[in-house]
Amino acid sequence: xxxxxxxxxxxxxxxxxxxxxxxxxxxxxxxxxxxxxxxxxxxxxxxxxxxxxxxxxxxxxxxxxxxxxxxxxxxxxxxxxxxxxxxxxxxxxxxxxxxxxxxxxxxxxxxxxxxxxxxxxxxxxxxxxxxxxxxxxxxxxxxxxxxxxxxxxxxxxxxxxxxxxxxxxxxxxxxxxxxxxxxxxxxxxxxxxxxxxxxxxxxxxxxxxxxxxxxxxxxxxxxxxxxxxxxxxxxxxxxxxxxxxxxxxxxxxxxxxxxxxxxxxxxxxxxxxxxxxxxxxxxxxxxxxxxxxxxxxxxxxxxxxxxxxxxxxx
Numbered sequence: 172x173x174x175x176x177x178x179x180x181x182x183x184x185x186x187x188x189x190x191x192x193x194x195x196x197x198x199x200x201x202x203x204x205x206x207x208x209x210x211x212x213x214x215x216x217x218x219x220x221x222x223x224x225x226x227x228x229x230x231x232x233x234x235x236x237x238x239x240x241x242x243x244x245x246x247x248x249x250x251x252x253x254x255x256x257x258x259x260x261x262x263x264x265x266x267x268x269x270x271x272x273x274x275x276x277x278x279x280x281x282x283x284x285x286x287x288x289x290x291x292x293x294x295x296x297x298x299x300x301x302x303x304x305x306x307x308x309x310x311x312x313x314x315x316x317x318x319x320x321x322x323x324x325x326x327x328x329x330x331x332x333x334x335x336x337x338x339x340x341x342x343x344x345x346x347x348x349x350x351x352x353x354x355x356x357x358x359x360x361x362x363x364x365x366x367x368x369x370x371x372x373x374x375x376x377x378x379x380x381x382x383x384x385x386x387x388x389x390x391x392x393x394x395x396x397x398x399x400x401x402x403x404x405x406x407x408x409x410x411x412x413x414x415x416x417x418x419x420x421x422x423x424x425x426x427x428x429x430x431x432x433x434x435x436x437x438x439x440x441x442x443x444x445x446x447x448x449x450x451x452x453x454x455x456x457x458x459x460x461x462x463x464x465x466x467x468x469x470x471x472x473x474x475x476x477x478x479x480x481x482x483x484x485x
Contacts, residue, residue, distance in 0.1 A: 172254045172255065172435065173251060173440070173441050174255040174443065175243065175256045175269055176257060176445065177256070177262035177269070177446055177451075178239070178446045178451050179235070179260035179261035180226075180228070180235065180261055180368075181448070182447045183226065183235055183447055184447050185217075185218070185221075185225055187447040188217060189218060190472045191245075192217075194472070198237065201275060201279055202234070202237050205233035205283060209283050211230065213230060213234055226363075227365070228290040228293065228366075229283070230286070231286065232285055232289075233282040235262075235265075235447070236264050236282040239445050239446035239447075240265055242470070243268075243445050244275070245472065245475045246445065246478060249478075249479035251478055253394045254395060256270045256395070257397040257398070258399075259454075260369070260399065261285070262446070263398060263418065264278050264281050264285065266396065267389075269445075270392035270393055271390060271392060271393040272389050272390055272396065272408065273390075277388075281383075281384065284383040285380055285383075288376040288383065289365075289373065289376050290365065292366065292373055292375050292376035293365045293367070296340070296366065296372045298338065298340045298341065298370065298372050299362065299364060299367060300337065300364050300368060301324075301347065301348060302335075302336050302360045302362055303334070303335050303336070303337060303351060303360075304333055304357050304360075305356050305357025305358075310354075312326060314350060318350070319339070319343050319346060323339050323346070324338065324344050325369075325422070326338075327368060327369035327423065329427065330423070330454055331425070331426055331457035331458050332426065332457070338372075344361075347359070369418065369420065372420075374420045376419055377416060377417070380416055380419050384412055384415070384416065389408035391406055391407075391408060392411075397428050398411065398418075399425065399428065400414040400415075402428045402430070404431070426458060429454070430458075433460075442460065442467070443467045443469055444466065444467070444468050444469065446469070449470075452468055
């Protein structure tokens with residue numbers, strides 16, 4: 172069984188997709204569509220940066236989706252097709268296209284609208300995110316629910332048994348870091364992000380995103396689709412639309428999504444991380460996918476050719 176994993180923000184790098192720009196007219200068309208959506212030529216930003224421009228949410232989201240879909244298309248053309256698809260945060264938009272829920276072009280436009288709304292919302296609040304590596308997750312989360320009221324900090328990403336990400340206002344995150352350090356519950360690291368993603372501070376962006384999705388047609392997925400907000404298989408287009416909206420201000424239940432994959436363990440043979448970086452490959456190992464599962468990184472065309480030769484093609 173082939174599982175396609177699509178990364179979200181944080182996996183990007185200047186120069187991503189360079190080989191696609193050189194050889195893939197369909198990919199270039201996707202980037203041109205993204206450029207029209209955001210009103211900026213995204214090709215030089217993707218290839219040459221600067222990084223501070225690339226990481227702008229309104230530019231980065233459609234670019235990441237375009238790059239991931241570029242490699243996804245090439246992989247499918249080489250005969251490697253997904254049985255299961257899921258994406259991490261923004262990667263869900265890519266997963267929708269890979270599963271046939273929306274077109275590739277619509278996925279680009281949805282990501283552009285999502286990124287623009289999130290960038291606008293982040294400019295109105297003073298917030299951020301903090302990664303926590305810990306073996307005492309339940310104690311931290313129990314304390315968080317009682318000691319940091321009014322959404323000063325919330326669970327944003329439940330990534331793995333030993334990795335969570337908190338999101339909220341600066342004061343709330345500082346309070347969390349102080350408690351975790353004092354109680355020796357783990358290590359904290361502030362993330363370089365533009366806003367408090369996946370927190371109630373994004374509720375205005377969530378409401379606007381719901382309206383922005385109305386013109387787009389959603390269809391039943393052609394592969395098993397797991398979504399972050401429910402951590403279960405979803406097939407109803409209306410519910411898929413609702414869960415994609417909910418995730419803007421709700422947590423990414425990635426660990427639970429990995430648990431669902433473990434329930435299919437007898438058939439899960441290969442995980443393909445499609446897009447820049449290796450974040451999801453690391454999280455797969457952190458969630459217990461060991462030597463019995465092959466993990467392939469598809470972040471260049473050489474990776475596509477290597478994956479097509481692994482026997483996963485069908």
